[in-house]
Amino acid sequence: MANKKAKKKSHVALKKSQTVSAHSRAKRAVGKHAAGPASLQYTPWSAVPLEDLNPFLQRQFVVGQEIMLARVLMKKGCIVPEHSHHNEQLTYILQGALKFWIDGREIVVHAGETLCIPSNMPHKAEAMEDTVDLDVFAPPRADWINKTDQYLRGKK
Numbered sequence: 001m002a003n004k005k006a007k008k009k010s011h012v013a014l015k016k017s018q019t020v021s022a023h024s025r026a027k028r029a030v031g032k033h034a035a036g037p038a039s040l041q042y043t044p045w046s047a048v049p050l051e052d053l054n055p056f057l058q059r060q061f062v063v064g065q066e067i068m069l070a071r072v073l074m075k076k077g078c079i080v081p082e083h084s085h086h087n088e089q090l091t092y093i094l095q096g097a098l099k100f101w102i103d104g105r106e107i108v109v110h111a112g113e114t115l116c117i118p119s120n121m122p123h124k125a126e127a128m129e130d131t132v133d134l135d136v137f138a139p140p141r142a143d144w145i146n147k148t149d150q151y152l153r154g155k156k
Helices: 002-030
Strands: 051-054 057-063 068-074 079-083 088-095 097-102 105-110 114-117 123-127 131-138
Touching (some): 088 105, 097 114, 105 114
């Protein structure tokens, strides 16, 4: 019984250290990306804090040397206002559907589908239903890491 308790405490301590470590890596990546050699990262989503950006939008992300992976949760009707960024973006919809206004077109991306958005291309999105998507950014989004992404905060 004592062994089980020790393992559980060890697991909880590991989760806490992974969360702190993930945030530290993200902050280091903001400058000109993390200095020094890349290191292996194992990060369960359960160890990454869920950030509430507004009543319709939550996200989590992990950051590597030159890349970022974000898990974005949107309630039906969530609007991501038009914006652009120097980061290349690859969106993969796990569940639900997002309608994009991009490059003079409307494109609905459903579960199991992807959309690759080039650098500096203005785009807007709306969740057509409750949606979970994975976004890959290269390089990492400094505005997300620094929490200066006001276009996402506080509104629908």
